[in-house]
Amino acid sequence: MPEGDTVWRLAQRLHDALAGRPLTHCDLRVPRLATVDLTGREVSEVVPRGKHLLTRFEGGLTLHCHLRMDGTWQVYAAGERWRGGPAHQIRAVLGTAERTAVGYRLPVLDLLRTADESQVVGHLGPDLLGPEWDPGEALRRLLAAPERPLGEALLDQRNLAGIGNVYKCELCFLLRASPWLPIGELPGPERVPALAKKLLEANKRRTARTTTPWGHRPHPFEGRGGARSDRRLWVYGRAGLPCLRCGGTVRTSDSGQGPATDERVTYWCPACQPGGPDGRSAPPAR
Structure with missing residues (x-):
């Protein structure tokens, strides 16, 4: 989507x-x-x-x-x-x-x-790329249900409008938080709307979306003997590949987070983002 x-x-x-x-x-x-x-x-x-x-x-x-x-x-x-x-x-x-x-x-x-x-x-939350963007209102909506998983809250367009599954995964990684962490337990939750705004603004004129500083340049964890991969994104689409931050393995899980996220796959690094769908730090790889 x-x-x-x-x-x-x-x-x-x-x-x-x-x-x-x-x-x-x-x-x-x-x-x-x-x-x-x-x-x-x-x-x-x-x-x-x-x-x-x-x-x-x-x-x-x-x-x-x-x-x-x-x-x-x-x-x-x-x-x-x-x-x-x-x-x-x-x-x-x-x-x-x-x-x-x-x-x-x-x-x-x-x-x-x-x-x-x-x-x-009219049901949508503040538009991340709109002229009337309101980070305070977006934060208020995000925290209205503190028990809700971070990834699910990010995808809910009633909280803030414009985030899809790619940005959900990338934001959770950049926040060093598990997508299944209750958003009310996230340290410094005000970072969420600010970072989301920064990422979408940086990419709105790009045809090739990127959230990393490397783009297509070589990275230390991907040597000559490894398979070449896209380095524009931290975790999304990188299942089984080395994490660009720690070198651990990026994993995936069906989100299973209700109607808002059915049939979407969550990408995350268990080492950088402890806590999987069932609370374990390192769930089995798919």
Whole structure:
């Protein structure tokens, strides 16, 4: 699922392509919007809200979408062949004289009044990349349930909006805390919103996300005889590889943390982040 920085970049790309121009073509291919035609309306702006995209039109209308796992938007020049997938996967087409934005496999697509946007995004916590970011409010929400596991609290978009599974794992590592540690037991919890903001801001303009200082450069724990691996991230996607901090083995576990995190895998270093899903310091490797 795209995380807040990815959605931010996508919103910028769509805004640059569509904003300030009237639609010359509109095709919304979901049953409830099949008769809607926004042709002739000018696109006011495209803005992200956490992992949500809001395309605002003159006349006070907003097209809301959420990409979830498989959704994507592609932008094409006039006359360019569309290559984002087969035609039956297209859910939305917004075209101007110069550019066409095509939405593929969009699981959530709604049209509502701009004044009613709170109906679809009002439940979200402070947006890490939004203009009204409020770290104090984010911290208050995170600590409202002190018994909740840190990883689960980070993924809950009602606490702070924009963190997905990659940032969950990387934040827990950088905090030197187990993802299963009750957040109320985390020393210096005010570090959480500050660090999350720092990471997403640093990556919002990058196509290759990185949370380490090495990027693709060699690291002492990965010698010439070892398999080459990506060093842009501390633990995410590095199961079975050496921890870039201590040299121990990065492990994984199905999160099992309820509906918010079903089917997501947690990556962590048991040496740097003592405490596994069942409280043991070194759970069996998967």
